[in-house]
Amino acid sequence: MAEGGKFDHLGLMNIQADTRRHFLGWGAGGLGAFFLNSTMAGAAPAGENAPLDFTRDPATPLSVLPPQFAAKVKRVIYLHMGGAPSQLELFDYKPVLARFHGHDCPESFVKGKRLAFIQGIPKLLGPMFPFHRAGKSGTWISDRLPHLEKSIDDLCVIKSMKTDQFNHAPAQLLVHTGDPRTGHASLGSWVTYGLGSENQNLPGFIVLISNGGTTANAGKPLWGSGFLPSVYQGVACRSAGEPVLYLDNPKSVSRAERRKVLDAVDEINQQTYRTFGNPETVTRIAQYEMAFRMQLEASDAMDIHREPAAVLERYGAEPGKTSYANNCLVARRLAERGVRYIQLYHWGWDSHGTPVDKGLNVGLVGRCRETDQPTAALLADLKARGLLEDTLVIWGGEFGRTPMWENRGGQEMEFIGRDHHPNCFSLWLAGGGIKRGISYGETDEMGYEIARNPVEVRDLHATILYLLGFDYRRLNYPYQGLDQKLTGVKPARIVSEILA
């Protein structure tokens, strides 16, 4: 991959490798290293954390690299329901909780526990909607997701997800970067860093947002590249108007003129690079070039006007709008065009019951109506086009919701809601390498704690990377003296039971 580069590649590598820490380290440890080197001669730098080689020509930082071992899937579509949908209203059926609806909750649920808003002893809140078994698999589902129900036998529902974060932003960061603080590389960045992108005219990692207006909660760090080179960060695209703001040429500027401008900028950037040797300069040149190529390709990929009316109808998509339905359809078009990691965010699932739109009986119903049909259409469409075989689709929020009726400030509230609950939540996966029509893990009868087969967020990450052909320990990047990994420093487990 490295040969024929436009740049002095070796020089770049040297500059990347030399830091002040290295210099000081050599002063103190140099002699010891000589000793070790002589005694341990021949010991290969192997081991379970031995990093893989991701060297690329800096001028084409998104060029494709093969996975570590044969992959089950080539791309990921992650449907994040921001705000944390209630598992107790969608997938995790709790008849015993229904029996105790309206009773005071057991003291053990709140005593010594840290809850976001609940105070005192709240009442228990049974499931708001009826549940039934669906499909050949007999998977439990509520009546809020009638379209998804048709694809239920393609899903693997994990009911025993857990997290250690009970506020939205850190919990979202944990789900998408493996760490509750900002500054870590997102899952999509790791994947594009590891595998590159098939289509060089589109970003390898595209983010589509609906029902947010703003990028709520954790915001852009959710698709940031952290310590990885910034070229691997997600690119947020709009589904109405220009996909990327200012991507099109201004009126009366032709493509040829734009090319001339870019050539001039390129020359200046190369001078800067020769002077300072900062690899981010090379990234910048590559980004300008990609944007130029994207002018043609991105507009086409995002343009759902070209889809037949029947397809638009199945998704419930309306060209020109910003909606989850449009984003689902765009996600399929991007998957077809070889985009590696497609991230959708649909906000508004934070059903506290404070204002009416945050009520389980109104807000959640609305979110289900907005997302159910498009999600199901996306799954069915991917399946019909043979894409589900090598695509991994993930649906989920950042934590779960309490089996208790939220009583903010100790007051009974006007609308019905549930508080944040990190102890357990539900999430589903579908696609290549995943068992179909199964439920994995269980919560206790009240839906308060996990009773069986807990899945930590890092376990989910390890499993996703495995499906993409990587050992999570070896997809790492040296930063601040640590071989940084998506899963962090704690051991993770690939959830073998859900693998096909």
Place this chain on the structure above:
Amino acid sequence: MEDRAGLSGRLSAAAYFGCVALLTLAGAGLAMLARPAFAHGVLRTLGLETAPQAQSRSFYATRVAPLLETRCVSCHGARREKASLRLDSFAALLLGGKHGPVIRPGDVRNSELYIRISLPASDERAMPPSGKPPLTEDEKTVIRLWIADGASGALQTIAGAPPPVAEVKIPQDDPAAAQKQRAALAQSVRRLQARFPGTILYESRSSANLEVNASLLGSAFGDAELLALLPLQARITRLDLSGTAVTDTSAPVLAGMPALRSLRIGGSRMTQVTIAALRQARALKSLTIGSGQAGHGALAPLLEKHIAIYGGGDAP
């Protein structure tokens, strides 16, 4: 008095050493009575007693031992022996530690090991101790059932035990072997990768198999270009020709690709002529077609060969 005088006077060497030996033996005997684990240890070292052993395919060896190994042995094993308790062998587990046996075969309620792992995490006697994740319900069940059924080292299956969790085995990478396998075609691969950038890729870092995604080139990729890939055909396992200009002329080429497992032809210029020819493709497992590319009859021979077919109709 006389005896006293005798003792305080001269004691013969034999008598002295005899006394010491007697006292040592008495001490050792007492210790062995007080600490059966120690007694068994001594007897086994002297070869007077054989240590119980579990059979290699027993429930203990396949289910209980691996669990103790990952969850307990770092503190109760060869390196550290907290409370003089080792859980790294069948014999040691049955022996117990300084507070006596931890397993009472058939009696779960009085088996200290089970009591400790079942305590709530807040209890300071709970095992594993604070900060370490407690055993899962399934892991506790495995230990409970095993003790209840007599803590046997021979029993192979126990009714009601949760199914074992398979560990995912990460394939070992062997760059040298991969390089050797790739050597024969390496030059052709490099040449064609330069001609069709970004479309030809090894299946993985340790594989010589190739995946070709010509869909990225669209109509710039036709029959002549496909023909150019022929030198690689022994290694091509996936081929995506969606949206390319490849026509039915290439049908025999595709049908003859010996390693081709997955093929996509949707949106290309191929018709049911190619689909009919694909009956001959030896390794084909999956075919994705576009709308109107095949009448229902054309697919029947492929379905008979258990080839998965995707697409074909207007999407659902």
